[in-house]
Amino acid sequence: xxxVGLHLPTLSVQEGDNSIINCAYSNSASDYFIWYKQESxxxxxxxxxxxxNMDKRQGQRVTVLLNKTVKHLSLQIAATQPGDSAxxxxxxxxxxxxxxxxxxxxTVIP
Amino acid sequence: DAGVIQSPRxxxxxxxxxxxxxxxxxSGHDYLFWYRQTMMRGLELLIYFNNNVxxxxxxxxxxxxxxxxxxxSFSTLKIQPSEPRDSAxxxxxxxxxxxPYEQYFGPGTRLTVT
Numbered sequence: 001x002x003x004v005g006l007h008l009p010t011l012s013v014q015e016g017d018n019s020i021i022n023c024a025y026s027n028s029a030s031d032y033f034i035w036y037k038q039e040s041x042x043x044x045x046x047x048x049x050x051x052x053n054m055d056k057r058q059g060q061r062v063t064v065l066l067n068k069t070v071k072h073l074s075l076q077i078a079a080t081q082p083g084d085s086a087x088x089x090x091x092x093x094x095x096x097x098x099x100x101x102x103x104x105x106x107t108v109i110p
Numbered sequence: 111d112a113g114v115i116q117s118p119r120x121x122x123x124x125x126x127x128x129x130x131x132x133x134x135x136x137s138g139h140d141y142l143f144w145y146r147q148t149m150m151r152g153l154e155l156l157i158y159f160n161n162n163v164x165x166x167x168x169x170x171x172x173x174x175x176x177x178x179x180x181x182x183s184f185s186t187l188k189i190q191p192s193e194p195r196d197s198a199x200x201x202x203x204x205x206x207x208x209x210p211y212e213q214y215f216g217p218g219t220r221l222t223v224t
Contacts, residue, residue: 042215042217043201044201046213097155101152102150
């Protein structure tokens, strides 16, 4: 299957700082990407998505950047809060099939 | 709404035993998805239903796995016989319309097969 990988398995940030979580994908045919947040003991929660015809998309405190040249996706969280502590993973869509990464654990230090 | 409900939350069983996982989707949702999550492989889609009909079961690992949706408010995922490599967290999700941004996940069932 396709590979969706994360550069960093863990990330610790100070409360109030910005967080950047990265994701690499391998298939240039991927046309749709999603970032999920998963808190301990809970199911994944959709955060934000982006289509391949876009480079950037913003939500509330979150921004996703897509660099198709290097097949790289990032999630930026502004003013990180303790409630942002969770595992974040990306997913890519290829021909209506989703492939999910294994995740990066974000810890926010108060 | 109570959200997607899964039971049991934890299941420990011995190799060779039958395991049945249960899911109650959100009322009114017409899509139901079963996923498996492991540290090594991440989240994997096993099967999904639309209006109680299985649409794509290509993610079901082997014949030991089966899923049913007898009505709009209930689905089961059965593993028979179970093996240690089936140990994972199994999630059920439901949505109205099938779009991934509309999926609501349940809390998951943590399955351990010894």
